[in-house]
Amino acid sequence: MxxxxxxxxxxxxxxxxxxxxxxxxxxxxxxxxxxxxxxxxxxxxxxxxxxxxxxxxxxxxxxxxxxxxxxxxxxxxxxxxxxxxxxxxxHGLTESMVEWVTGHVLRYHLGIDQNILGQDGVWRAGTVAPLARDRKVCVLGLGALGAACAQALAQLNFDVHGWARGPKDVDGVTCHHGADGLADALRDATMVALLLPDTPATENVLNAEGMALMKRGGFVVNPGRGPLVDDTALIAALDSGQLAHATLDVFRIEPLPAGHVFWSHPKVTVTPHIAAExxxxxxxxxxxxxxxxxxxxxxxxxxxxxxxxx
Structure with a gap:
């Protein structure tokens, strides 16, 4: 027994x-x-x-x-x-995470916020998304969740680059590792999704320097852990236009305090740790x-x- x-x-x-x-x-x-x-x-x-x-x-x-x-x-x-x-x-959690990450990447890729949510009687023609293959998407973290998300995005023909602390081999994904590899993975990325664990080595892995490497007007999606992103640098990048928007599902303090700047910032979408359970x-x-x-x-x-x- x-x-x-x-x-x-x-x-x-x-x-x-x-x-x-x-x-x-x-x-x-x-x-x-x-x-x-x-x-x-x-x-x-x-x-x-x-x-x-x-x-x-x-x-x-x-x-x-x-x-x-x-x-x-x-x-x-x-x-x-x-x-x-x-x-x-x-595997149920993995499926949920793939759906959430893919949904938010496609939201940004297709310009859904601008073309669907802002229906105010103004006809805004001429804004058409490029093909997915012309967008570089970076996935930070290539464990079970990150690799599954990266492969799903690759199957949609995005140019997917992934980064991990050590060497990885994921079908359909250009893999990078180490400090130099992080810069290569982020450089000119339109979208970055973070799916790393919270460790001393991953805190602020996406900082001001990394955000500056991204394509101007890029997007950040974080369903991983709150400390992966330097919050101060993120707000600065959003305010300067280096980043266009961020969707955050995880935070350093949860529940996110009512007065936190993320709630009121026009370029931040807050979701209450629901990406995958x-x-x-x-x-x-x-x-x-x-x-x-x-x-x-x-x-x-x-x-x-x-x-x-x-």
Whole structure:
């Protein structure tokens, strides 16, 4: 018998209980799933940082912590978490992110704000988008989410360039890495989408210098993490016309404070961290597979590199 503790907000239990039980059964696991166990009885924790568990030391039998979140920046430095930590890479979440990023890139590419939303009785002819193949789009981050978004945009014939900290090979995408590669990826890009994790090495990865490399009148889409963008530099670039607009789904402080300049800035679209969310049904399959692997002595999938922070 495998004991699986679900440690997240109570509303998540109502959402996940049935799909998790079904996934564990489908995986052939003899498992007990609950929100409470004696700590010394627990084999696996299905985990969100805003749940009740923060000290893992009492869980003396623990084999792995299986995160419900894709981002693990709030978990990797926990000194009591010494067992393997696996982040959530959920194909349902990936599909959602691809749809959101593609939608906002196409919004900018086609000029939807100008041609559809501003219907004020004025006939504005002559503004036609170029072909997608004549637009350079840069995707910063080529992990599971970034690579999927980059490939979707490439399939629409955009000239897609991607950047990662280390070498990557993504079909249909011109890949760059390292400091010099970042400049090459950003140079003359009309649109930049950020899909990197939040680590000390990625903070302000899109700064004033990087924005200056972009094609004048370009666009920024950030569904990754708030600290990836230098907020002050972004406002300056928008005010100067170097950038035409930014759509931001993530922020350094969430919820975004009511008085924040992003709410009132005419060149900023705020969305409330909705670009993609883990789906209970597909995430449950990922969790059950990792528990099956743990019990079979196989390597876990999506295991976190603590040194890298993701």
């Amino acid at each position: 495998v004991n699986v503790l679900f440690s997240a907000l109570s509303k998540r239990w109502a959402e996940y209980e049935a799909p998790l039980r079904a996934a564990l059964t489908k995986a052939g696991l003899d498992a007990r799933l609950a929100t409470e166990f004696a700590p010394e009885e627990v084999d696996y924790i299905v985990y969100a940082p805003n749940g009740p568990v923060s000290d893992f030391a009492p869980f003396t039998k623990l084999k792995a912590v299986l995160s419900l979140w894709a981002g693990v920046e709030t978990m990797v430095d926990n000194p009591t978490l010494t067992v393997p930590l696996c982040r959530m890479v959920d 883990t789906k209970a049904t597909t995430a449950s399959d990922v969790i059950a597979e990792n528990i099956r692997r743990g019990e079979a002595g196989e390597p876990f999938i999506h295991i976190v590199d603590r040194a890298a922070g993701y």
